[in-house]
Amino acid sequence: MKKLSKWLIGILIGIIVLILITFLVVKNKEYQPSTTAQTAANSSTMINSTTKFQGDDSNPKVIFYPGALVEPKSYSIWANKVSQAGYSVYIVRFPLDLAVLNVNAANKISKNNGYIIGGHSLGGTMASRYAKNHQKNLLGVFFLASYPEKKGDLHEINVPVLSLTASKDGVLNQTSYQEAKKLLPNDTIYEQISGGNHAGFGSYGKQKGDNTASISNQKQQNTVSKLLINWLNSNISK
Numbered sequence: 001m002k003k004l005s006k007w008l009i010g011i012l013i014g015i016i017v018l019i020l021i022t023f024l025v026v027k028n029k030e031y032q033p034s035t036t037a038q039t040a041a042n043s044s045t046m047i048n049s050t051t052k053f054q055g056d057d058s059n060p061k062v063i064f065y066p067g068a069l070v071e072p073k074s075y076s077i078w079a080n081k082v083s084q085a086g087y088s089v090y091i092v093r094f095p096l097d098l099a100v101l102n103v104n105a106a107n108k109i110s111k112n113n114g115y116i117i118g119g120h121s122l123g124g125t126m127a128s129r130y131a132k133n134h135q136k137n138l139l140g141v142f143f144l145a146s147y148p149e150k151k152g153d154l155h156e157i158n159v160p161v162l163s164l165t166a167s168k169d170g171v172l173n174q175t176s177y178q179e180a181k182k183l184l185p186n187d188t189i190y191e192q193i194s195g196g197n198h199a200g201f202g203s204y205g206k207q208k209g210d211n212t213a214s215i216s217n218q219k220q221q222n223t224v225s226k227l228l229i230n231w232l233n234s235n236i237s238k
Contacts (some may be wrong), residue, residue, distance in 0.1 A: 014070070030069050030070070030071055030075060031069055031070045031098055031182050031202075031207065031215060032071050032072040032074070032204060033057075033071055033074040033202075033203060033204055034074070034203040034204060034217070036077060036203055036217075036218070037076045037203040038073065038134070040076035040077045041076040041080075043083075044158075046194075049092075050091070050092070050093065050108070051073060051076070051093070052088060052090050053076070053079045053082070053089040055085070056086040056087070056088070057113075058179070058199060060114040060115055060116055060236055061087070061109065061110075061114075061115045061116070061207070062082060062085065062089045062108045063109050063115055063127075064089060064090065064117075064119060064120075064123070064127075065092055065117070065119030065120070066092070066123045067095050067096075067117070067119070067120040067121035067122055067123050067128050067145075067202065068097065068099070068121060069096075070120070070123075070202055071089070071097065072092070072099060073203045074202040074204040074214065075091055075201075075203075077153050077203050077218075077221040078225040078228065079091060079146070081222075081225035085229045086202055087232055088128040090106075092105045092109070092173065093130070098122070099125075100122065102133075103129050103130055104130060106134070106236070107217050108136060108229075111220065112137070114137045115137040115138065116139050116141070116142065116146065116232070117140075117141055117142075117237060118138070118139070118142035118143060118162075119143070120144040120146060120202060121144070121171065121172070122144055122146070122198060123131055124143040124144060124145070124147070125147065125152060127143075130150030130152075131152065131154060132148075132153060132154060134220060135157065135159075138159055139159055140159050140160045140161070140162070140228075140231075141154060141157070141159060141160075141162075142164070143161075143162070143163045144159070144163065144164050144201040145164070145166060145169055145171070145172045146172075146207070147177045147178055147180035147181075147183075147200050149180065149185045152183070154184055154185065155224075156185075157185060160187075160189070160231070160235035161184055161185055161187075161188040161189070162191070162227075162235075163184070163189070163190045163194045164191050164192075164193065164201070164203070164227055165190075165191075166183050166192065166193040166195075166197050166198065166200060166220070167192055167195060168195060168198065168211040168213050168214070169198040170198060171198035171199075171209050171210050172208040189231065192229050194216075194222055195213055195215035195219075195221070196213055197210050197211050198218075200215075200220035200221070200224075202226060203217050203221060
C-alpha cells in the first residue's frame with residue numbers, strides 16, 4: 001500500500017508540474033496590449049474575469065471573444081469607442097486565452113436582454129458556435145478576420161451578420177474564409193479594411209505569420225470602431 005501511495009503521489013506531482021509548465025509556456029506566448037490599449041482600458045471595469053466598457057445598458061450588449069493567446073484588453077481601443085456610442089462591450093477572458101476551452105463563456109453575460117456576439121480569429125469561430133446554439137435574445141453576429149465552421153453554421157440565422165477583414169492579413173486562411181461564406185446568411189455584410197492586417201483588429205504589436213500593415217494601428221482601430229458602430233446603429237434593433 002505504501003508503494004502504491006508513493007506511486008500515485010508521484011503521478012499527481014508529475015501532472016501538476018506538467019500543468020504548470022503548460023501554463024507558463026502559454027503565458028509566455030500571450031500577446032499583450034499596447035500602451036495605448038492599456039490606457040483605453042482604464043475606462044473599463046472587471047466583472048469576474050470579463051472586461052466591461054460601460055455604455056447604455058438599455059441597449060443590446062456586445063459580447064466579444066478575443067483571438068487565440070491575445071490578452072482581452074488588447075481590444076480596448078475600439079471597444080471603448082463602441083461603448084461611447086451607447087453599447088456596453090464585454091470582452092471575455094478564457095482559460096489560457098483560448099476561446100475553444102470554454103465556448104459557452106458568454107452564458108454569464110447573455111442572459112435576459114438582447115445581445116450581439118462577435119470575435120477575432122479563433123474567437124470569432126467560437127462565437128459563431130455560441131450564436132448557433134443560443135439564438136434566444138441573439139440580435140447580431142460579427143467577425144473580425146474570422147469565419148464560422150460547421151458547428152457554427154449560421155446560414156439560416158435570422159439576424160444581421162457583419163464580416164470585417166483586412167487587405168494585408170497574413171494569418172487569415174483566405175481559402176477557408178471564402179469557403180465559409182456558405183455558412184453565413186446571404187445578406188451578410190462584408191467589409192475589407194485597406195492596408196490593415198490581422199493583428200490590427202486589436203492593439204498588441206506584431207503577430208507571428210502576419211504581414212506588415214500599410215496603415216497605422218490607430219487608423220485601423222478607428223476604422224474598426226466606425227464600421228462596428230455604423231453596423232450596430234443601422235442593423236440592430238434597440
